[in-house]
Amino acid sequence: MTTPFPIAGLALTGPGLERSAERRTDALLLPTLLGDPATRVLAIRRGRLPIDATDRLRWRAPHPDDRDRLVVFLGTDGEHTAYVGVMEDPTESDRDEGWAGLRAVAATLPAAEGATAATLIALANWHATHSRCPRCGAPTEPVLAGWVRRCAEDGSDHFPRTDPAVIMAVTDADDRLLLARGSGFLAAGMSVLAGFVEPGETLAAAVAREVAEEVGVTVTEVEYVGDQPWPFPTGLMIGFRARARDTALRLRDGEIEAARWFTRAELDAALGEEGLRIPGRASIARRLIEDWYGAPLEAPDTMLRR
Ligand SMILES: [Zn+2]
Numbered sequence: 067m068t069t070p071f072p073i074a075g076l077a078l079t080g081p082g083l084e085r086s087a088e089r090r091t092d093a094l095l096l097p098t099l100l101g102d103p104a105t106r107v108l109a110i111r112r113g114r115l116p117i118d119a120t121d122r123l124r125w126r127a128p129h130p131d132d133r134d135r136l137v138v139f140l141g142t143d144g145e146h147t148a149y150v151g152v153m154e155d156p157t158e159s160d161r162d163e164g165w166a167g168l169r170a171v172a173a174t175l176p177a178a179e180g181a182t183a184a185t186l187i188a189l190a191n192w193h194a195t196h197s198r199c200p201r202c203g204a205p206t207e208p209v210l211a212g213w214v215r216r217c218a219e220d221g222s223d224h225f226p227r228t229d230p231a232v233i234m235a236v237t238d239a240d241d242r243l244l245l246a247r248g249s250g251f252l253a254a255g256m257s258v259l260a261g262f263v264e265p266g267e268t269l270a271a272a273v274a275r276e277v278a279e280e281v282g283v284t285v286t287e288v289e290y291v292g293d294q295p296w297p298f299p300t301g302l303m304i305g306f307r308a309r310a311r312d313t314a315l316r317l318r319d320g321e322i323e324a325a326r327w328f329t330r331a332e333l334d335a336a337l338g339e340e341g342l343r344i345p346g347r348a349s350i351a352r353r354l355i356e357d358w359y360g361a362p363l364e365a366p367d368t369m370l371r372r
Contacts, residue, residue, distance in 0.1 A: 073292030077348035079293075111153075115165065116164060122175070196224060233259070244328075289308070333363075342365075343370055
């Protein structure tokens, strides 16, 4: 599958499994699949996934204990093999060896596995925080093969949430790129601006508002370039290019500690002797910077946040 957008082939974007959503309404789906040794199971423990020595996901067969666990139907492949995710509750004796957080392996997982892993992580994060009904406070139960939680009291259905955020490469009339240091970043870290979309707001309006709020710059020519599931905990990062009308920076107190316009030569120098850190290779933030730069950058994957 190809995409017409400038930023393609991002980590976690797949294509992954066929979701086969029409099967979720079958109440016997999960019991049947858990009784079939051909079913492939991806476990998750405390947000970590099982990873083998070649940086691939480690799938297993169903285990009798899975019947007592929270299970979600992930989909099928072209061979009719079914895939499920299982939320394991590790015991004290379970060790973290062979298990990794998605951030740590996002850049190295094959594209299809990354998309499946992102789906399971996002669903697990949502289940973990939605055990009660937002309408009446009664407990909710997973239904529709783990894709809905239903209130036991009033029967209301609650769906997995995805939180859209815009992330944008802002350039000026001289094609310099704007990078900023958020308040939670390490002193050497900078990235493109980003922020959550607010209710009642279009994506383009969110781009313009965030840039104006954070650095006091007005933007035009807002252009969608690609997007990426970012399940930390339930995000979707929607990437844009935007052009600044002016270059004077007025930093938002408490949110932005520094911001600066970079030419390509200045970015080279900053990444070299100045020790600037930019987001890791798995992120759309990195790809937006490289899209502007015109080539992949050598900068290592390091933590940006304190
Ligand atoms: Zn309720």
